[in-house]
Each structure stands twice: as structure tokens, then as C-alpha cells.
Amino acid sequence: MEQRLRRQSTAPLPLMSGVTSSMNSPREDSETPALLDEIRALRRERNAVILAHNYQAPAIQDVADYVGDSLGLSQAAAKTDAAVIVMCGVYFMAETAKILCPDQTVLIPDRDAGCSLADSIDVEQLRAWKREHPGALVVAYVNTTAAVKAESDYCVTSGNAEAVVRSLPADREILFLPDMFLGAHVERVTGRKMHVWMGECHVHAGIRPDEIEKRRAANPDADLLIHPECGCTTQMLWARSAGTIESTDSYVLSTEKMLSHARESSKSRFLVATETGMLHRLRTELPEKQFAAADPGAVCRYMKMITPRKLRDALRDLAPQVEVEPEIAKRARVAIDRMLEVPATQPSRE
Ligand code: SF4
Numbered sequence: 568m569e570q571r572l573r574r575q576s577t578a579p580l581p582l583m584s585g586v587t588s589s590m591n592s593p594r595e596d597s598e599t600p601a602l603l604d605e606i607r608a609l610r611r612e613r614n615a616v617i618l619a620h621n622y623q624a625p626a627i628q629d630v631a632d633y634v635g636d637s638l639g640l641s642q643a644a645a646k647t648d649a650a651v652i653v654m655c656g657v658y659f660m661a662e663t664a665k666i667l668c669p670d671q672t673v674l675i676p677d678r679d680a681g682c683s684l685a686d687s688i689d690v691e692q693l694r695a696w697k698r699e700h701p702g703a704l705v706v707a708y709v710n711t712t713a714a715v716k717a718e719s720d721y722c723v724t725s726g727n728a729e730a731v732v733r734s735l736p737a738d739r740e741i742l743f744l745p746d747m748f749l750g751a752h753v754e755r756v757t758g759r760k761m762h763v764w765m766g767e768c769h770v771h772a773g774i775r776p777d778e779i780e781k782r783r784a785a786n787p788d789a790d791l792l793i794h795p796e797c798g799c800t801t802q803m804l805w806a807r808s809a810g811t812i813e814s815t816d817s818y819v820l821s822t823e824k825m826l827s828h829a830r831e832s833s834k835s836r837f838l839v840a841t842e843t844g845m846l847h848r849l850r851t852e853l854p855e856k857q858f859a860a861a862d863p864g865a866v867c868r869y870m871k872m873i874t875p876r877k878l879r880d881a882l883r884d885l886a887p888q889v890e891v892e893p894e895i896a897k898r899a900r901v902a903i904d905r906m907l908e909v910p911a912t913q914p915s916r917e
Contacts, residue, residue, distance in 0.1 A: 602875050606630050609882035615651035615674075617878070618643055620660065621794075621822060622844035622870040627655045627878065634848065636822070637663070637709050638724050641907065644668055653881055654889070655873045657682045661889040662713040666896045666903060673889045676877035680869045682710055687766030688745040690714040696742055700762060703740035706731060708749055709906065710768075713891045715744070716899035722906035725801055728753050731909050732761070749801040755808050768801075770842060774862045776806035780813065782838060782861060790834055791817035791861065792825050794841040803840050825849060829856050842867050 603626065610617060610632075618640050619631035628634045633643045637660055644652055644664035651672045654661035659682055661675040693715055697705065707719035708728070716722055723731050732753050735741060741759065743750040745766030754761055783791055791812070793803045804819065806812040820828055822845070829837055830853060839846060840861035849858045881887070891899070 602879060603630050606875060606879050606882060609879065610653075613651045613882055613885070614649055615653055615882060616643075616647045616649035617653045617655060618664070620656035620844075620870060621848070622842040622867050623655050623873060624844065624871060625847045626875050627873055628844075628847055630875065630878070631655060636724075638726070638906075640664070641667060641709075641903070644673075645907075647671075651882075651885070653878065655878060656680070657685075657867075657869050658889070659685045659710060659712055662891050662899075663709070663903060665889045665891045666713060666900050669893075669896060672885060674881045674885065675887060675889055676874070676881040677872045678887045680872040682768070682869055684708075684710045684745055684766055684768040685712055685715075688715060688764055690718055693718050693744065696744075696762075696764070700740050700742060703742045703762070704735055705742045705744070706735075706761075707744050707902065708746045711745060713895050713899045716902045717895045718898075719744075719902045720905075722899075722902040723909075724906060725749055725804065727906065727909045729756055731905075732757050732759055734909070735759075746801050748805040752801065752805040752808050755805075768867075770865050770867050774800070774802055774840065774865050776803070776811045779803075779838070779840060779861045780811075783813070783816075786836065786838060788834060789816075789836040789838050789859075790828070790832065791838045791840060792828065793817060793819045794822065794825065794839070794845055800841050822848065826852055829853055829858075841865065842870065844870060 607630065617631045619627050619634045620640060621634060621636055635643065640656060640660055641663050645667045651674060652664050652668060653674045653676065654664050655676060657680045658675060658678065661673055665673040697703065705719040706721045706723055707716055709722055709724050721731050728749060732741065741761040743753065743761045744764035747763055747765045747767055750761060750763030754763070793807065794800055803812065807814060807817065807819070818828060826849065829849065836857040838861040839849065839858055842865050843860045843863060846858050846860060
């Protein structure tokens with residue numbers, strides 16, 4: 568693991584002290600108010616709900632009915648009675664919404680909005696892995712395709728992975744996929760040996776614990792806030808439990824807890840370790856505080872494929888629609904329901 572971390576590319580290191588004023592500047596957005604009005608009108612006409620992930624562009628977050636992490640989005644989808652659900656996120660999130668809401672129309676504004684972590688294992692690879700370990704239990708992070716979930720026993724978030732693994736019988740082998748950082752972290756904190764798939768998220772290439780420590784050293788008055796959502800931050804969980812990231816003045820927090828921490832803190836500056844889309848809400852709600860990305864290069868290009876124009880077109884054309892084969896949906900639902908049942912021991916939910 569150390570070797571793997573060392574060989575990753577080095578992003579430029581704009582220290583917070585030099586970037587905070589520009590980091591808190593108003594969003595640059597070329598979308599016209601007329602386009603956003605059109606989206607709102609189409610939403611009413613279609614009886615639609617717009618769900619947006621925390622990593623979406625500011626304009627998408629602003630026009631959405633709900634903004635949250637992947638677990639929160641699943642829960643919001645499960646609750647809505649809207650005829651149309653538009654998932655502004657990546658494809659596996661739209662699949663999960665369709666599995667939970669089979670009778671509603673689920674749209675994703677760009678069908679190519681994938682996830683490099685989910686794509687690091689396909690169903691044939693998983694079946695071959697299972698054949699090598701007959702009788703093993705399969706624990707899949709939520710960032711997986713519906714077909715992979717259908718072959719898994721448990722679906723987990725970063726928040727409940729530890730609790731799920733602790734609950735499994737000691738005499739069963741465990742196959743943990745696809746995130747090697749989350750797997751290594753869970754192994755460390757539970758002491759449970761697992762077989763871990765060596766998958767990772769491309770955004771990892773921009774988040775390096777050693778560089779984050781350098782930024783912290785240059786900004787000793789700032790707290791480090793880590794949001795344990797999505798594969799781009801599981802490396803931070805791993806580094807913190809390994810001691811590579813100092814735990815002093817660093818906090819693993821959900822979005823809501825990040826907001827209350829910053830609101831109540833006597834500090835005025837915060838480094839945020841997650842995909843940069845998360846900064847929008849923090850800055851909007853607490854304009855008097857300074858938030859900077861712990862790594863400004865941590866941008867998920869798949870999340871940013873969703874644009875207001877594509878969202879407008881999806882609502883207008885009711886396309887692209889997301890479908891999941893009923894048999895796959897039925898089996899994946901078992902693993903997803905288990906994910907929704909186990910309480911988080913880490914704050915991965917809204
Ligand atoms: S940040 Fe990484 S894990 Fe999250 S959606 Fe993007 S590619 Fe997938």
C-alpha cells in the first residue's frame with residue numbers, strides 16, 4: 568500500500584494561505600437564469616424530483632430538490648412519490664434509484680457518467696473471484712454496478728462497512744470490493760483479515776496524504792475536515808487510521824456535522840479533504856468562514872459530466888432512462904436493503 572501511495576502523481580501544491588480569497592469567490596457559472604427557470608418549469612410539468620450528489624456543479628446543486636451523498640440519495644429516492652426521478656450523479660447511483668423505485672421513471676442526464684471505482688470490477692471478475700473462494704461472503708462498497716451488487720451478500724457505505732464486517736461470522740472468508748483503501752482501513756480497525764480487491768478511484772491520484780500534511784503545516788490555524796464519502800476520500804480514512812495523517816485538529820464528519828463544526832468553531836479557516844464540489848454548500852451556508860480544498864485537483868470528471876443543459880434535455884425528452892433487469896434488481900435489492908438496515912458507525916450519511 569505504501570508503494571502504491573508513493574507512485575501516485577504529484578499535484579501542484581497551492582497552499583491555502585495563497586488561495587483562500589479566490590477559493591471563496593462566487594461560483595463561475597455561464598448558465599443563464601432562463602435555462603434554470605426552464606428546468607424548474609419542466610420539473611413541475613413532469614412531476615419530477617431532482618436528486619443531486621454533493622460533488623455536482625454548483626448550478627445543479629442549486630436547482631436540485633435534494634443534495635446529499637449516495638446513501639442519502641438512495642433514501643431520498645426510496646421516499647419520493649414523484650413520477651420521474653432525475654439522478655444528477657453517476658450511473659451506479661441511478662441504477663440504485665431504479666432498483667429501489669422500479670415503477671418510477673429514472674433518468675440520468677448523461678449516461679456516460681460512470682465511476683472509475685465501480686468500473687474496477689465487473690461481474691465476470693467477481694464470479695471468478697468467488698470461484699477461487701467458495702463459501703466466502705462478499706461485501707461490496709456502494710460504488711459498484713447493479714450486476715456486481717446482485718452477486719454480493721452485503722452492500723456497504725464507508726460509514727457502516729466496519730459494523731457490517733464485525734457482524735460477520737468469524738469462520739467465513741470475506742471478499743471485500745472494489746476499494747482497496749476502504750478495505751485496508753476496515754481490516755485495520757476491525758482486525759479482521761479479508762481478501763481485498765485492488766480497485767481505486769481516479770480522483771485518488773490528486774489526493775496525497777503527505778501533501779495534505781504539508782498544507783496543514785503551512786496553515787496551522789486551519790482544521791482539516793474529512794468527508795468519508797465516495798472512493799476519493801477512503802484513502803484519507805486509511806491514512807488517518809495508519810497515522811500518516813495527524814489526528815490532531817482533523818475530523819471525519821458528515822456534511823451536516825462539517826457545517827455545525829465550522830459554525831461553532833472559533834476557527835475561521837478549514838481545509839476540506841474531499842472532491843471539490845463539497846465546498847459549494849459550505850461556502851453558501853457559511854460565507855463568513857474560509858473553506859479551501861485540501862487538494863484542489865480532487866475533481867471527479869464523471870460527476871462534472873452532468874450540466875444544466877443536459878438536465879434540461881433529460882426532463883424535456885424523458886431520456887436517457889435507466890433500466891435494470893428485474894432478476895438483477897431483485898438480487899441487488901437484498902444487498903442494498905442490508906446496507907440501509909445497518910447503522911453507520913462513521914458519519915457517511917447526511
Ligand atoms: S469521485 Fe471516484 S469513486 Fe466517486 S464517483 Fe467519482 S470516480 Fe467514482
